[in-house]
Amino acid sequence: MHVQEHEGAMSFATDAWTSPNHKAYVAVTVHFEQNGVPIAMLLDLVEVAMSHLGLDLAAAFAGILDSFGIADKVCN
Numbered sequence: 001m002h003v004q005e006h007e008g009a010m011s012f013a014t015d016a017w018t019s020p021n022h023k024a025y026v027a028v029t030v031h032f033e034q035n036g037v038p039i040a041m042l043l044d045l046v047e048v049a050m051s052h053l054g055l056d057l058a059a060a061f062a063g064i065l066d067s068f069g070i071a072d073k074v075c076n
Helices: 054-068
Strands: 011-018 024-034 037-048
Touching: 011 054, 024 054, 037 054
Parallel strands: none
Antiparallel strands: 011 024, 024 037
């Protein structure tokens, strides 16, 4: 099954850090249940061009969701 086909609720987690060579990165994971089985998977790990400012992290998160075609699966 592709993550885009999941019709139920999805949760997302992020982790951001700076490498020893001063590059900033963010990882995004998705978490959901399929037939009662919890699924967790890494969606992407990207370098954040600027820093760990909220706007930069939000843009990276939105870009990853867009690339997977699941931006519409985030609810308020």
